[in-house]
């Protein structure tokens with residue numbers, strides 16, 4: 001095998017609590033991750049000369065900073081593999097959108113190159129490598145919807161409801177660090193058990209970042225008001241994207257048809273198993 005075409009799905013944070021702040025400034029979270037049937041796509045082609053080449057590059061991100069290139073180089077360094085790859089990226093997920101696009105690209109690169117280079121590393125090992133690239137990478141490596149604690153790396157697989165979602169991008173980028181650095185952010189939600197979070201179900205879920213993101217980014221507040229008046233709506237991660245939960249694809253499409261021109265949006269079903277793992281036959 002010399003070529004692999006693989007998906008890099010989006011994630012949603014179906015709920016997100018901030019329960020504390022560590023000495024290094026990172027925040028302790030409790031969150032439920034679920035995948036979407038929508039995302040980026042990577043084509044990985046084997047190179048024998050050890051070079052890692054990415055096309056096309058992303059605006060505003062040097063290749064050396066791109067999580068795809070960083071993931072490929074990390075895997076080479078850790079495994080001692082002398083092989084390389086040409087990687088073609090079809091970017092569909094908005095950057096800084098809270099959909100985990102960069103993290104998902106990194107996870108697809110790790111699993112795809114592990115397969116292409118025939119390294120046979122375990123998911124445990126690849127998830128630990130992924131964590132060095134970003135807090136959201138391990139869940140994409142594991143490939144199962146999950147209850148996450150710590151900074152998102154302590155994962156327990158869960159099976160959530162799989163409604164249709166309308167995901168709306170308000171047209172601005174949110175800086176994750178600015179939200180986590182805001183004085184007004186509440187960081188003291190009492191930790192709950194996974195059983196309690198699951199018991200309440202979707203109607204009881206909320207995102208602790210939402211009040212802060214609303215006040216720092218009025219465009220997100222406006223989009224939440226528009227969507228929230230039509231269906232139960234929430235922020236994913238630190239935004240900027242928001243999502244509404246619908247019972248049917250038709251209902252999601254009807255809402256999409258009403259979307260004001262200033263926003264972009266897509267509809268997708270929630271998935272408990274990542275399409276990446278389905279494509280790899282894991």
Ligand SMILES: C[C@](O)(CO)[C@H](O)COP(=O)(O)OP(=O)(O)OC[C@H]1O[C@@H](n2ccc(N)nc2=O)[C@H](O)[C@@H]1O
Nearest residue numbers: 013025026027028134135136151152176177180237238
């Ligand atoms: C909010 C989530 O999207 C939930 O899934 C993630 O925790 C964010 O993960 P991410 O985008 O991979 O974030 P990173 O690139 O690791 O962190 C960006 C910045 O956000 C802050 N940060 C991030 C995650 C976290 N648990 N606590 C933080 O305080 C840190 O200042 C960090 O420098």
Ligand SMILES: Nc1ncnc2c1ncn2[C@@H]1O[C@H](COP(=O)(O)OP(=O)(O)OP(=O)(O)O)[C@@H](O)[C@H]1O
Nearest residue numbers: 066067095096097098099100101102103105136237
């Ligand atoms: N392959 C990549 N795709 C997207 N962003 C990348 C990539 N590589 C590096 N980045 C950088 O990472 C930043 C965050 O991108 P990403 O799309 O993962 O944001 P996000 O959806 O908000 O993620 P999260 O939900 O994990 O906070 C971008 O603004 C960009 O500078």
